Amino acid sequence: MASEHVVIVADCDHKTIEIEQGVLADICKNIPMLACRTEDEVIEQCSAAEGLIIMYAPITRRVISHLKHCKIIARYGVGVDTIDLKAAAEHGIIVSNVPDYGTNEVADHALAMMMALTRKVLQATATVKSGRWDFRLMQPVHRLQEQTLGVLGIGRIGSAMARRAHGIGMKVIACDPYVARERVPDYVTLVSLDELMRTSDVVSVHCPLTDETRMMLGEEKLGLMKPTAYLVNTARGSIVDEAVLDKMLGAGKLAGAGMDVLMKEPPAADNKLFRHDNFIVSPHMAWHSNSSVKDLKRKAAEEVRRVMRGEAPLYQVNKF
Numbered sequence: 624m625a626s627e628h629v630v631i632v633a634d635c636d637h638k639t640i641e642i643e644q645g646v647l648a649d650i651c652k653n654i655p656m657l658a659c660r661t662e663d664e665v666i667e668q669c670s671a672a673e674g675l676i677i678m679y680a681p682i683t684r685r686v687i688s689h690l691k692h693c694k695i696i697a698r699y700g701v702g703v704d705t706i707d708l709k710a711a712a713e714h715g716i717i718v719s720n721v722p723d724y725g726t727n728e729v730a731d732h733a734l735a736m737m738m739a740l741t742r743k744v745l746q747a748t749a750t751v752k753s754g755r756w757d758f759r760l761m762q763p764v765h766r767l768q769e770q771t772l773g774v775l776g777i778g779r780i781g782s783a784m785a786r787r788a789h790g791i792g793m794k795v796i797a798c799d800p801y802v803a804r805e806r807v808p809d810y811v812t813l814v815s816l817d818e819l820m821r822t823s824d825v826v827s828v829h830c831p832l833t834d835e836t837r838m839m840l841g842e843e844k845l846g847l848m849k850p851t852a853y854l855v856n857t858a859r860g861s862i863v864d865e866a867v868l869d870k871m872l873g874a875g876k877l878a879g880a881g882m883d884v885l886m887k888e889p890p891a892a893d894n895k896l897f898r899h900d901n902f903i904v905s906p907h908m909a910w911h912s913n914s915s916v917k918d919l920k921r922k923a924a925e926e927v928r929r930v931m932r933g934e935a936p937l938y939q940v941n942k943f
Contacts, residue, residue: 630674646924674927684710695930712943724918725910730783732909736881768792773823776830820847832859857909860884883909
């Protein structure tokens with residue numbers, strides 16, 4: 624039997640942590656499943672952790688200063704914007720994510736949003752249910768094979784979205800200053816952000832939330848888009864300035880938008896975007912499927928187990 628370690632799930636929105644307990648059973652007999660939402664709650668309840676698994680809990684510099692025994696913080700998900708990566712590195716704490724658990728699901732969801740918007744599926748449904756049977760009310764509808772998809776961030780998920788769009792005959796362009804040309808499929812043309820925003824018929828956002836990308840799609844960049852174009856965001860809400868998006872939709876300067884992520888989650892009931900018929904939204908569920916949930920839980924726990932056993936993690940994001 625390996626030595627006993629202290630592993631804590633600080634927060635998650637799962638019903639159980641049976642999968643995590645199974646993965647970690649040989650090094651940790653009891654894993655508390657907590658519901659920490661604030662810095663103080665993490666400090667008070669998790670300070671003994673050697674391995675910490677989180678979902679939304681804020682892991683700030685202040686929190687990290689109290690994690691005296693911690694070796695790894697593993698996040699359920701891809702984004703690590705709630706964790707102070709620099710502070711963790713300074714304290715010798717590995718931060719890991721799960722970058723590949725829901726790649727296909729997110730790409731499928733972005734594709735579904737694009738299809739629903741461009742084919743005006745929701746508007747057509749509402750029109751028929753209201754007693755009007757007239758396809759001419761849903762105009763214009765363009766042939767996708769004559770449209771250009773702009774992929775903002777051509778990593779795992781962006782590449783998966785590009786494959787889907789290419790498969791149905793769309794032209795695909797992408798902007799990603801951190802990817803090498805040889806890692807991008809031949810059918811994808813790399814362009815600047817300005818060119819992508821100007822020429823795309825659909826812009827699909829797949830970049831992480833960083834200081835560089837926060838509110839990146841504001842008045843200047845969204846203002847470059849065609850009035851016939853659509854915006855889809857399945858990445859992070861704070862990449863898009865919602866006030867600007869609301870103004871553009873209201874003024875007819877954008878054909879529509881689909882968002883799986885918002886600046887505030889859950890949103891206020893009076894979120895101004897909700898008043899637009901050409902705005903569709905889902906509750907941060909693009910990553911979700913029965914299979915992806917199992918992968919997410921298992922892989923987060925496996926990262927903790929590796930580090931507890933003195934092995935190298937697979938998905939460390941704060942190199943030091």
